[in-house]
Amino acid sequence: MHDTAPAGLTNYVAEFVATATPEDLPADVVALGKKSILDGIGLALSGSVAQSGDLVRRHLDELGLMPGAATVIGAGRKVAPRFAAFANGVGIHADDYDDTQLAVATDRVYGLLTHPTAPALPAALAIGEQVGASGKQVMLAYHLGVEVECKIAEAIAPRHYQTGFHATATCGTFAAASAAAWLLRLDAKTTARALSIAGSQSAGLRENFGTMTKPFHAGRASESGVAAAQFAAHGWTATDKILEAPRGFFQAAGGGYDENAIRGRLGASWTFANPGISIKPHPSGSLTHPGMTEMARLIREHGIKAGDVKHVRVGTNSNMPNALIHHHPHDELQAKFSMEFCMAILLLDGKAGLGEFTDATTQRDDVKAMIDKVDFVVDERAEKAGYHKMTTIIDITLNDGRVIHGEADFGKGSPANPMSYEEVADKFRDNAAHARLARSAADEVVSLVRDLEEQPSLERLMALVAKAG
Template sequence: MAASSAGGGSGIRHFTPDIHSERGEGLTREVASFIVDCRGGQLPEELIEVGRKSILDGIGLALAGSVARSGRIVQNYLGKQHLSGDATVIGTALRVAERFAAFANGIGVHADDYDDTQLAVQEDRVYGLLTHPTAPCLPAALAIAECRDNTGGELTLAYHVGVEVESKIAEAISPRHYQHGFHSTATCGTFASAAAAAKLHGLDLATTVRALAIAASQAAGLRENFGTMTKPFHAGRAAEAGIIAADLANAGWTATDRILESPRGFFQAHGGGYALEAIHGKLGNPWTFIDPGVSIKPHPSGSLTHPGMTTMLKLIVEHDIDPAQVERVAVGTNHNMPNALIHHRPSDDLQAKFSMEFCIAIVLLERRGGLPEFTDEAVNRDDVKAMIEKIDFGVHPDAEAAGYHKMTTIIDIELKDGRRISGRADFGKGSPANPMSYAEVADKFRGCAEFARFDGDRTERIIGLVRKLERLESVRELTELLG
């Protein structure tokens, strides 16, 4: 094996092994080398700009998540452990050790299923069903950077290294991984937090290899738990697990040096295989946050509902649709989308996030779909239940033909006066095809902060600090505002 330059226009000097078999011998060391070698000056400005939006979004979601039922349970749990430390549990006065802050904040970011979404490159990697990249990575990086008093630039670098490793691993693993029940935010996200932690701790190549291996043995999370508090638990546990992995590796804990490529390693055990060409030489080449990009959610529900909600809102405004005039609504997608949107008659707010029927119904009735609409009370309203009965959700041949790397959603509305209104979207608002600006993400942040009854002055100061995050001399300038 030899060191050579890889990564194209990224400017990063990779350790690129002589990969000479289908198993990609040396792949784990290649990933570790990317983590170790990447420098802040090599991050493209476009990448930094995109990252600021996801970082601000993640902090806002942790604020909103701090008042969720899951947030209250986690805070009570941590309080009973009599823990001490210097890392902030966002939205609270709690200060705990890094791993526990990452755990709590990871749950908070993902609690409302309102966080950013990685987009697939290959057509058989189902669009929107790879990872939520920020939820497991940012909480780990932020907790460590706060405790180490890192600069904003160092936090920015660790965050981007982590989400890039997570995203490329998720892109590479066989789609069977997700289709058979693994939650990739949990499994691949563990590598994100480990990578970010290794970067902030300045671990060398051999130690980083071990950190990745320790992380892989903690990678877990099953989609059967979607629609419950255990889904955001996956993100929190992944954030915590990466910190544990890096700490143990740094202490001399031993582990294999080929956890990704081994016949008994992560890719084979969790997915039955992987696409070597999706990760070998591709870290930072291009950066996933640039191409194909990430999607930031305008609604606190599964991203697969967003093209339908975007289309429905557009049709409602264009045709001034009165919900009382709706006879039937047909919503058609490819067959992978109903595999995730499994709650057809939801009974609480968590199930509603994975219910296409609810998401369309609430938009029809309220002409919006934000945090106040995703509550137990809203889900169980009589008018919502009645509207859900008018919505047929299933597979549409045109959506199926469009490919699984899209979220193609076709809406057909039948009104009582005989009119039929139709619309279609491959992508929702917030996707790279229809992106949210920093100002729009800031408005979403304000909504999350207001939902959490967070101080308005601090809200505006946080928005301003994240806008220049990479120039902060200390991350604590930001974190002191988050409690």
């Protein structure tokens, strides 16, 4: 990559993308990325059997698409790359089980930056299939997408998230455009236009959290980024300063930005290395995970039974309730954004996986009764810890008068408490089984992704996950 950056910020980003080579990826970043790639493919599989997966397939049928070059995971069909990116992006984010970006600055809201893989990976897979890219090339394109997405999310003023934008949707569009642009071998000037076209498509509002429209955001971001790169390749014109201009993305969507958070920072160091990406052990909003990890620990260590519990107090910083908005959830999507449900289901069932996050579970009388015992409040100690952490303070009052206390800043799967490749592989196998993919196929996918840089193409990998059930 070039050591010097062009004057314009958009051009700096474009130059970084266009001039990247696989050799730019450090070995530790490659290893970390493989975990998220495997995780993403598994989530696309499990998402394909969600209700939203069926609706996406109906939508694709209505479009009357001819067979294309890119696989819709779990659907047994190939379509044009932009539509495969849409379907797989929706699938990865359908259960809110996908990886999350960590914040660097203390005023950036941890967990509310982006879900980096959901927009980036589908674009890399779709265009990678179309152009016959190798595993190493697809891996680089994916990393470029994640890097651009996360650094843009770090740079934009916190108002962007706090007033309602869903950064996976907005910043994710740039991720998909970057991944697609590199695989299409666009030069820096054309890549800048792709980013600019992507910027005009950036959209997504957090008011839709807890509905199918949240994963729709991720799918549409991936589709929009692919379309942006394709239009740029065709010669479509656009500004070369979409990020930094007074009427550009940073000002319009955030009211400002920190240039030092992005200029000179792309690939130095890579986001996967520092501050890292967190992989979810539970299919719920990432902000619930420190509390869930700590609650599970307290249950194990103290032998807590649901019938022993009189009251639970969960304290966090003031930004976390802004996302965890469903205090008495009525369906599985709302439950994913309910701290009360997440605490209750662990106390009652001792686990919180895809089998627990269902519409039927939210309607159980014992779940409703336990939710009534949980108070989710703002705690000044958590507030002072900073928004870049997810500090969660738990006090469980038992019927015998004892109070059991616990605190956690991060959950299992975070860089502070990471999942190994084998642990991610176990999660992948569970998600694949949820989609009724044969165990032998799942095991082969685990092996292929482990050695992704050695694969001459995506052909075998995508054939294995093309149809489940």
